[in-house]
Amino acid sequence: MKVSRSASRSKSEFMIATLRNEITAGKYEIGKYLPSELELCSLFGISKMTVRKGLEVLVEEGYIEKVPRIGAKVVSSIHANIITLRFGYYPSLVQEAKLLQLIERFHERHPLLRIQPIPLQYPAHDRYFSSYFQELKLDLMSINAQDYEDMRDLSLLEPMPRNEGVYRLLNTPFMIEEEAVAVQPFVFTPVILCYNKEHFRENNVPEPDACWSWGDVQEASRKLAVPGNRYGLVFHTLSDNRWPLFLLQNGVVFEPQADGSYHLANDQKLKDALATCKELMSDESLFPIHLSRSDNDIKDLFRRQKVSMMIATYSTLNGLQPQEDQGRQLRYDIAPVPFLQEAKSLLIVIGLAVSKLSEHKEAARRFVEFMQSEDAQLFLRKHTLSVPALKSAAEWSGKETMNRPPRFHLFRETMNTFRYYTDLNLSHRQLSLMRDELTLYWANLESLDSVLQKIEDKLAQCNDLHAK
Structure with a gap:
């Protein structure tokens, strides 16, 4: 039977920790030799190649030296200098991925390696990832697909072989060669619809399913809303993981002209998508725009049952665990995000x-x-509501200890609908320029045609700067 790469790693870590402890305890004195590679293969149930890689770790740590054609000789019973790695991370990962607990687990298995967590802040300029690596002297860093694209100097990243156990789709933004990636996927989430089950039951409204359009959501929202008490649907429109949904779902693809300019005034798909988004925002049964300040505000409204539905992510669900001010668990579930023309x-x-x-x-x-x-x-799978990148962990099923939605494994059923914003044929920077202008349209301060003209000019300027 073929041993998986993850299982092999686990056994290798166990062998390293066992030999390290035995050397430290005096079982193998200085000048003595460890069991042969074949004996270690048998003792720990791993391949010869895995044994050799494990012994190399002990060489690096200063415990042993490899004597050609003889074996691994113990040269010290105390560890060499501890290596400290500077790790820049998104602060949200502390809650969404139990990051600090995972770092402690790593320390237990690798006592000679210490991780120094450094929370990343977001400067105003678009080259901040390069400056982080160079100025903060980071050894490694968390990075999402959008920020990866904003990183101008990709030569700063060390190529790594693609992990076969990770969902293949997650590697797409980070591929640099056929089997190599610049970033190893750690956690992922699609955008989803999250809803309060009790609100639907109380109002005799059928729960959302994969066939729900935005029109269906709007209709249900009007039935669920209670004037002066709760809204039917809320989402943070200006999030770069929300408003581009309408463009993707309406088949919008931005095609520059030969001179790098864009002609948006005649793009009916684009206009219809933006108009649908505005129609939802203008519906009083949904939400007043001044409440849509951030995704955190939306989550808190939902948790306090002031909203029946929200557009969210799996990561958002981590904030729906029982709070001190809640007498009982919130009964909620998730469904595919509603669609416009395409799911x-x-x-x-x-x-x-x-x-x-x-x-x-x-x-x-x-x-x-x-x-x-x-x-x-x-x-990560057992202690959070985030979705791990490793397929076997993401699809694990067993005794649950969290307030997990019944349809947690929805991501497996809907993977064929997952898209990256790059499918729009625009960069993250270009989308941000669009959003800044669209704010005026959604706030009824300018007409759509006027805003689209400004967007055309900004996109052209962005292309000119990129060309330089």
Whole structure:
């Protein structure tokens, strides 16, 4: 039977930890030899290649030296200098992925490697990832698909072999060669519809399913809304993971002219998509725009049962766990995001990248491998509502200890609808320029034609700057 890569890693880590402890305890004295590679294969149930890689770790740590054609000789019973890795991370991962707990688990398995977590802040300029690696001297960093595209100098990232156990779709934004990635996927989520089951039951409204359009949501919202008490649907329109949904679902693809300009005034698909988004925002049974300040505000309204439905992500669900001010668990579930012309949802992937500037690239890769391991990914699956990148962990089923929605595994059924915003043929920077102008249209401060003309000018300028 073929042993999976994740299982092999786990057994290798067990062998390394066992031998390290036995050397430290004096079972193997200085000058003595460890069991042969074949004996270690038999003792730990792993291949000869895996044994050799494990012994290399002990060589790096200063415990043993490899004597050609003889074996592995113990040279020290105390560890060499501890390596500290500077890890830049998204602060949201502390809650959404139990990041600090995972780092502690890594420390237990690798006592000579220490992770120094450094929360990432967002400067105003678009080259901040390059500056993070260079100025903060990071060894590795969390990075999502959007920020990866904004990173101008991809040569700063160390290529890594694609992990076969990860959903293949998650590698798409980060591929640099046929079997190599610049970023290893760690956690992912599609955009979904989250709804309060009790509100639907109380109002005798059928629960959402995969056939729901935005029109269906609007109709249900009017039945669920209670004037002065709750709204039917809320979502943070200006989020780059929300408003582009309407463009994707209406088949919009931005095609520049030969001179790099865009002609948007005659793009009826674009106009219809933006108009649908505005219609939803203008419906008083949905939400007043001044409440839509951030995704966190939306989540809190839903948690307090002031909203019956919200457009969210799996990561958002982590904030729906029981709070002190709640007498009982919130009964909620999830459904595919409603569609316009086509059933499509935006996919968000967060991965881990190793810096080429790091003096400890091998140690940094070891941390990335651990974070993608069955052990770490299953811990993430059991203790959060985020979706791990490793397929076997994501699809695990067993005794649950969290307030998990009944249709948690919805992501498996809807993967064929997942898209990246790059399917629009625009960069993240260009989409941000669009959003800034569209705010005026959605706020009824300018006409759509006027806004589209300004967007055309900004997109052309952005192309000119990129060409330079």
